[in-house]
Amino acid sequence: xxxxxxxxxxxxxxxxxxxxxxxxxxxxxxxxxxxxxxxxxxxxxxxxxxxxxxxxxxxxxxxxxxxxxxxxxxxxxxxxxxxxxxx
Amino acid sequence: xxxxxxxxxxxxxxxxxxxxxxxxxxxxxxxxxxxxxxxxxxxxxxxxxxxxxxxxxxxxxxxxxxxxxxxxxxxxxxxxxxxxxxxxxxxxxxxxxxxxxxxxxxxxxxxxxxxxxxxxxxxxxxxxxxxxxxxxxxxxxxxxxxxxxxxxxxxxxxxxxxxxxxxxxxxxxxxxxxxxxxxxxxxxxxxxxxxxxxxxxxxxxxxxxxxxxxxxxxxxxxxxxxxxxxxxxxxxxxxxxxxxxxxxxxxxxxxxxxxxxxxxxxxxxxxxxxxxxxxxxxxxxxxxxxxxxxxxxxxxxxxxxxxxxxxxxxxxxxxxxxxxxxxxxxxxxxxxxxxxxxxxxxxxxxxxxxxxxxxxxxxxxxxxxxxxxxxxxxxxxxxxxxxxxxxxxxxxxxxxxxxxxxxxxxxxxxxxxxxxxxxxxxxxxxxxxxxxxxxxxxxxxxxxxxxxxx
Numbered sequence: 105x106x107x108x109x110x111x112x113x114x115x116x117x118x119x120x121x122x123x124x125x126x127x128x129x130x131x132x133x134x135x136x137x138x139x140x141x142x143x144x145x146x147x148x149x150x151x152x153x154x155x156x157x158x159x160x161x162x163x164x165x166x167x168x169x170x171x172x173x174x175x176x177x178x179x180x181x182x183x184x185x186x187x188x189x190x191x
Numbered sequence: 192x193x194x195x196x197x198x199x200x201x202x203x204x205x206x207x208x209x210x211x212x213x214x215x216x217x218x219x220x221x222x223x224x225x226x227x228x229x230x231x232x233x234x235x236x237x238x239x240x241x242x243x244x245x246x247x248x249x250x251x252x253x254x255x256x257x258x259x260x261x262x263x264x265x266x267x268x269x270x271x272x273x274x275x276x277x278x279x280x281x282x283x284x285x286x287x288x289x290x291x292x293x294x295x296x297x298x299x300x301x302x303x304x305x306x307x308x309x310x311x312x313x314x315x316x317x318x319x320x321x322x323x324x325x326x327x328x329x330x331x332x333x334x335x336x337x338x339x340x341x342x343x344x345x346x347x348x349x350x351x352x353x354x355x356x357x358x359x360x361x362x363x364x365x366x367x368x369x370x371x372x373x374x375x376x377x378x379x380x381x382x383x384x385x386x387x388x389x390x391x392x393x394x395x396x397x398x399x400x401x402x403x404x405x406x407x408x409x410x411x412x413x414x415x416x417x418x419x420x421x422x423x424x425x426x427x428x429x430x431x432x433x434x435x436x437x438x439x440x441x442x443x444x445x446x447x448x449x450x451x452x453x454x455x456x457x458x459x460x461x462x463x464x465x466x467x468x469x470x471x472x473x474x475x476x477x478x479x480x481x482x483x484x485x486x487x488x489x490x491x492x493x494x495x496x497x498x499x500x501x502x503x504x505x506x507x508x509x510x511x512x513x514x515x516x517x518x519x520x521x522x523x524x525x526x527x528x529x530x531x532x533x534x535x536x537x538x539x540x541x542x543x544x545x546x547x548x549x550x551x552x553x554x555x556x557x558x559x560x561x562x563x564x565x566x567x568x569x570x571x572x573x574x575x576x577x578x579x580x581x582x583x584x585x586x587x588x589x590x591x592x593x594x595x596x597x598x599x600x601x602x603x604x605x606x607x608x609x610x611x612x613x614x615x616x617x618x619x620x621x622x623x624x625x626x627x628x629x630x631x632x633x634x635x636x637x638x639x640x641x642x643x644x645x
Contacts (some may be wrong), residue, residue, distance in 0.1 A: 119204070126207075127206075127207045128204050128205060128206050128207060129204070129205055129207055130203065130204040130205075131200060131202060131203050131552065131554040131579070132200070132552075133199070133200055133201070133202040134202035134203060134204050137202055156196075158196055158197050158198070158199040159196045159197065159198060159199045160199035168201045168202060169202070171518055172203075172204065174518070175518070175522065176204065178522055179204065179206060
């Protein structure tokens with residue numbers, strides 16, 4: 105579960121993938137998740153950090169995080185897992 | 192509960208597309224609609240459940256008064272007749288009748304409904320191709336205006352009138368080429384091929400039938416005012432010929448309904464609010480023709496209008512809740528609502544405007560809105576840009592007052608409550624949500640099927 109090394113991000117939610125030329129926008133929580141992934145945080149740590157800051161339960165957020173990470177993979181922003189369990 | 196935590200919003204990411212700008216921009220519905228006529232959406236759903244149809248009495252009356260003002264400032268004799276099929280909740284009909292509207296019905300049960308609502312028989316217009324002998328007799332005896340649809344009906348009425356010595360007041364429905372497609376020629380008698388004149392002659396030669404009016408209804412959700420001018424011209428020509436050849440003055444011309452609401456038809460590039468002609472424009476087209484046709488002042492016919500949709504669509508709302516949010520295989524967001532096409536029948540015709548009922552951030556995503564039915568056809572909006580919706584969020588569908596509360600289907604889910612917000616902003620249930628007991632009321636199980644083997 106790692107962000108690709110060459111992905112450029114801004115604190116305002118702008119994401120750029122120089123290898124494909126694609127750019128993306130994400131919301132505030134999305135930006136925070138990406139910042140945590142940049143620090144190599146694992147999903148359980150991301151859940152802990154977000155749930156301590158925002159009004160959301162771990163169960164609720166876990167569902168949303170799984171969906172978000174799946175989109176990051178679809179957009180080739182995350183490294184491929186090579187079959188490893190994400191969690 | 193107080194908490195120092197920040198408001199949560201589901202994380203979203205969107206790919207940014209480059210290309211030519213859309214000069215019309217992308218419309219995003221993130222302006223929340225938290226109140227309807229001053230009543231909070233949240234409390235309406237708390238009190239009456241979700242989904243919930245809501246009607247504004249104030250808006251119905253505003254629409255009616257506006258339309259009557261528009262027509263009666265242009266023409267001296269105007270009468271509206273409420274189109275029951277558009278919305279025949281009795282409370283709704285009564286609002287229109289209190290405002291002075293007659294009733295326009297197209298079936299036996301609608302006719303009985305109008306009578307039960309206290310509408311005098313002579314203020315009920317009976318349209319449609321399906322009138323039983325019993326209803327023709329009742330309508331004749333009640334002095335209602337019977338609009339004859341076909342020759343079989345005409346001859347039935349002549350026979351009944353002779354047998355029972357009735358003197359029904361009748362009009363014929365005339366269909367015609369008004370330059371629009373599709374041509375509505377399945378109802379009534381055709382103008383161009385002489386069928387209408389044949390019917391008129393037959394009526395005027397009958398000792399029993401009293402031809403008092405001429406009727407047409409050229410289409411529905413009409414976007415051309417010119418077609419109404421054409422229709423008015425052709426009805427005037429018939430009335431003129433009747434006066435010339437039979438020395439009979441036609442008392443009224445009924446131009447029917449068909450004025451559009453400001454809903455956006457599916458496939459339209461621009462929203463309905465930008466493209467639909469105003470009632471003033473329709474009124475100009477119709478009244479200019481009749482006033483300019485050359486009738487003597489005392490022979491000017493009463494102008495009857497059966498406007499339905501344009502008088503009630505924007506007075507109706509459907510409140511609903513988000514059941515779930517998911518992503519489809521192609522990455523699109525799908526939001527599942529607690530009402531479907533069974534309740535919101537008009538989602539087959541319109542891209543309804545849908546607003547969130549609570550504030551959101553400015554973050555949006557494109558999504559498809561599905562209903563809760565376990566059926567592939569259950570799509571409320573194929574593509575709409577909305578804020579980040581979560582399970583439990585509430586939404587408001589606009590302009591649903593016409594046809595939904597009559598064409599809705601009892602299918603998979605039960606039909607919800609309908610609430611009317613009165614002029615003092617009090618709320619009243621005008622139709623209770625259906626129950627399983629209500630649904631099964633008319634079912635019968637044969638004796639041999641009353642036990643199962645499980």
